[in-house]
Amino acid sequence: MRHKKKRHQDEVELNLTAMLDMAFQLLAFFILTFKPSPVEGQILLRMPPPQPVTNVNAGQPAGNNPQNTNPLSGLNTLTITAFANGDGSLKQMQVGESIMTTLPALDRKLAAVLSDPGSGFDQVIVQVDSRLHYDSLMQVIDVCTRQKLPSGEQLSKLSFVELPVGG
Amino acid sequence: MSASMSHGASAEPNLTPILDMVFQLITFFMLVINFKAAAMDMELKLPVVGSARPVDTEGREDLLILNIDSQGRLRLFGRLIDDVKQTIAAEAQASLEIARKADPKLKKGDELPSTVVVRADKRTPFAMLNNIIQICQQNGYRKFALKAMNRTETP
Numbered sequence: 001m002r003h004k005k006k007r008h009q010d011e012v013e014l015n016l017t018a019m020l021d022m023a024f025q026l027l028a029f030f031i032l033t034f035k036p037s038p039v040e041g042q043i044l045l046r047m048p049p050p051q052p053v054t055n056v057n058a059g060q061p062a063g064n065n066p067q068n069t070n071p072l073s074g075l076n077t078l079t080i081t082a083f084a085n086g087d088g089s090l091k092q093m094q095v096g097e098s099i100m101t102t103l104p105a106l107d108r109k110l111a112a113v114l115s116d117p118g119s120g121f122d123q124v125i126v127q128v129d130s131r132l133h134y135d136s137l138m139q140v141i142d143v144c145t146r147q148k149l150p151s152g153e154q155l156s157k158l159s160f161v162e163l164p165v166g167g
Numbered sequence: 168m169s170a171s172m173s174h175g176a177s178a179e180p181n182l183t184p185i186l187d188m189v190f191q192l193i194t195f196f197m198l199v200i201n202f203k204a205a206a207m208d209m210e211l212k213l214p215v216v217g218s219a220r221p222v223d224t225e226g227r228e229d230l231l232i233l234n235i236d237s238q239g240r241l242r243l244f245g246r247l248i249d250d251v252k253q254t255i256a257a258e259a260q261a262s263l264e265i266a267r268k269a270d271p272k273l274k275k276g277d278e279l280p281s282t283v284v285v286r287a288d289k290r291t292p293f294a295m296l297n298n299i300i301q302i303c304q305q306n307g308y309r310k311f312a313l314k315a316m317n318r319t320e321t322p
Contacts, residue, residue, distance in 0.1 A: 016182040016183065016186055017182070019186065020182055020185065020186050020189065023186060023189040023190060023193060024189060026193050027189055027192050027193050027196070030192075030193060030196030030197065030200065031196065033200075034196055034199070034200070035209075036199070037207070037209070038316065039221050039316075039317075040213065040219075040221065040286075040314050040315070040316060041216065041218075041219025041220045041221050041314070041315055041316065041317040042219055042220070042221070042284070042312040042313060042314050042315065043216065043218065043219055043312070043313045043315065044282075044310070044311075044312050045310075045311045045312075045313065046309055046310060046311075047300065047304065047309060047310075047311050048304070048309055049301075049304045049305075084293075088290065088292060128293045128297070129293065130292065130293055130294035130297075131292055131293070131294070132292070132293045133289060133290050133291065133292060133293070134214055134287045134288065134289050134290070134291040134292075134293070134296055135214030135215070135289035135290070137293055137296075138214045138216045138219075138289075138313065138315050139214075139216065141216075141313065142216045142217065142218050142219075145218065146218060160293075160297055160300065162293065162294055162297050
C-alpha cells in the first residue's frame with residue numbers, strides 16, 4: 001500500500017468501487033458454482049476383444065495330454081465365470097472346476113493358479129452373467145487385478161464374455 | 168458504494184485491502200474449479216472398490232468419458248445418446264485424428280492409444296455395460312479405465 005500523494009493542486013484518485021463491485025460479483029459466482037467433486041479411483045485394464053480359448057502352450061495341447069490332471073494346465077487364458085442372483089448380486093464364481101462363493105476364496109484360488117510358474121497364464125477371460133450388476137463385477141475385477149503373474153507383473157489383460165441369463 | 172461527503176470533511180474508506188482479499192479469493196476459486204466435472208454425470212452412484220486409485224493423466228492422454236446409468240443409457244457431456252454406435256464411431260474417428268499427430272501411420276481399425284473411461288452406475292447390469300464396451304472395442308479402443316470410489320461417500 002502506498003500513501004496518497006498529495007499535491008498542492010491536483011489529486012489523482014483511482015475509483016476502486018467499480019472494480020470492487022465486479023470482483024464481488026465474480027467471487028459470488030465462483031462461490032455459488034463451487035462444488036468439489038469427490039475423488040474417484042479407477043482400475044486400468046487392457047481389454048482386447050475376446051478371443052477363442054484355443055491358445056495353448058507349445059508341446060502341451062490342452063485336453064490331449066492324459067498325464068495332465070489339471071484342466072487349466074496348457075492354456076494361456078484363464079477363464080473365470082461369475083454367476084448372479086436374480087437381484088444382480090454375486091452368487092458364485094467358478095475357476096476351472098472349482099466353485100467359490102466368496103471373494104476371498106476366489107482371491108486364494110487365483111493366487112494359487114496364477115503364481116504357479118508352470119501355469120503360463122497371461123490373461124483372464126471373465127464370463128459374466130448378463131444380470132450381474134457393475135458393483136459386483138468390479139469386486140471380481142478388483143480381485144483379478146490384484147493378482148501377480150509369475151513374471152511379477154500385475155494382471156491387467158482382461159476380457160469379458162457375456163453369459164446368457166441362467167448361465 | 169460511494170464515499171459519503173459531508174459539508175466539511177470527506178470520509179473515504181481505503182478499499183485496497185478488501186480488493187486484495189477479494190482477488191485472492193477469486194484466484195483460489197479459479198484454481199480449484201474443476202472443468203473435468205462437465206464430462207461427468209454426478210448423479211451416478213459409482214461402486215466402491217478398495218484398490219481403485221486416482222490417476223491423473225495431467226491432460227496428456229486422450230480420454231473418452233462414458234457415463235452409463237442404471238438403465239444402460241449412455242450420456243456424453245450430459246447429453247443422452249440415442250445412437251451409441253454412431254456416436255462412439257465418431258469419437259473414435261476424433262481419437263484417431265489426435266493419435267495421428269504422434270503416429271501418422273495409424274489407420275482406421277488400428278488400436279487407439281486413447282483411454283475409455285467407464286463411469287457406470289453400480290446397479291448397471293453387465294449386459295448393458297458389455298454392449299457399450301464391445302462397441303468401443305470394435306472401434307479400436309483397447310485401454311479402459313473403470314471408475315469407482317475407493318471409499319464410501321458420506322452424505
